[in-house]
Amino acid sequence: MRPDPQRHVSVGSIGPDRRSERPRRVHRTNWMALLCGLLFVGIGVRYLTGPPPDAVIMAPVLVGGLGFAAFVAIIAKALRR
Structure with a gap:
């Protein structure tokens, strides 16, 4: 195919415009x-x-793991502010 001589493409318009992203x-x-999720897995x-x-062993592990996850989530939320 031959290029169309009537159609002109400038070099700046080839890529996406960074300001419009x-x-x-x-x-x-x-x-x-x-x-x-890690505790569940x-x-x-x-x-x-x-x-x-x-x-009898797994019940405290589950409750303790959920408590630890809640503690970490509260600390992370407090540090984000």
């Missing part, structure tokens, strides 16, 4: 969800491997 949004880490892996753990 939207500002990049930064997502903050949701520490509560992250730590609770960890307990699930523990139940899948080896002999099943005792529920």
Whole structure:
């Protein structure tokens, strides 16, 4: 194909205009969800491997893990302000 002589493209219009781009949004880490998810996965892996753990042991681990996740989330929120 031959280039169209009537059509002129300037070099500056080839790429996107930097001024018209939207500002990049930064997502903050949701520490509560992250730590609770890791706790869930960890307990699930523990139940899948080896002999099943005792529920008397796992209940305080679960409550303590959720409490720790809440504590970290509160501290992170206080530090962001």
